[in-house]
Amino acid sequence: MFRPSLPLTLAALLVILPAVLSQPAPDDYNCYAEDEYPYLFFSSKTAYQYIYDKKPQVIPHCKPVQIWTVARHGTRYPSKKEIIRMKDLVNLQSEVMKNYERRDIERKLCEKDLTNLRKWVYNLTLDLDYQLAPQGHDDLFYLAKRMRTKFPILNDAAGFSPEQIQSHFLIRHTQTPRTKESAEAFVEGLFGGRASSIIPPGQDNEMLIKPYINCTPWEQAVDDEIHTREATLFEEGPLMKGLIASVSRRLGFTYNLTLGEIFTRSIFFEQTRTKLH
Ligand SMILES: *[C@@H]1O[C@H](CO)[C@@H](O)[C@H](O)[C@H]1NC(C)=O
């Protein structure tokens, strides 16, 4: 279970893009803490459990005979580099608080959001880099549970003996702890607490789940200047400039932050907001 991670610039853009397009006009803002329907489509950063398709998938006159899935590992902690970078949020937090202590500032955040921002603590440690987060366990656990709902035939497996499970199911993951733990969470969702013994040790040269390791054209096509040019143009364009200005004002700054700062801050908001749910 693995999907190649995107180059940083692209990954950052994928997160920001939907947020920008859905960014309400500044006056639409009420209170993030009280937003019952927060915008959840953050590309590859979105937990499936909030956005999955709830419609039953019934195809008349057909029954499943074989089910394949290639899944990404669940939500993981950031890289060491990002964990260090995110520590800057502590400074940003105190800057925003200082901004809001000034009398002359136009107050553009509700009290609850301010309180949440004030209460936020940075608690990442370097050893967490790329490890599976608790949300990541749930991602795969509930993915398996939903598969059981969509394909009731899978429920038969609940009564299978370990030998039967072994002969009917094939589970593979790569060598990293996060993919192993994801596979275990998936199996847990599929069969209950047992049967993680059916998962063989991870292999790193898995051509089936890492086909790109043998695909030079793919590697060359993803990260070159031609393919990131549009992203750069977008980042420098009027929509993004407007967003930067509006976010900067809301946080009480009299100058425009940089896109990098906004990106880190949007994680900040997401973290302080989701703590309530
Ligand atoms: C950090 O704090 C948050 C909020 O209290 C908590 O949910 C999370 O588990 C903590 N993370 C770590 C790695 O301790």
Ligand SMILES: *[C@@H]1O[C@H](CO)[C@@H](O)[C@H](O)[C@H]1NC(C)=O
């Ligand atoms: C911030 O950016 C906006 C949009 O580009 C611009 O209109 C405004 O003058 C900038 N503000 C400052 C203080 O530079």
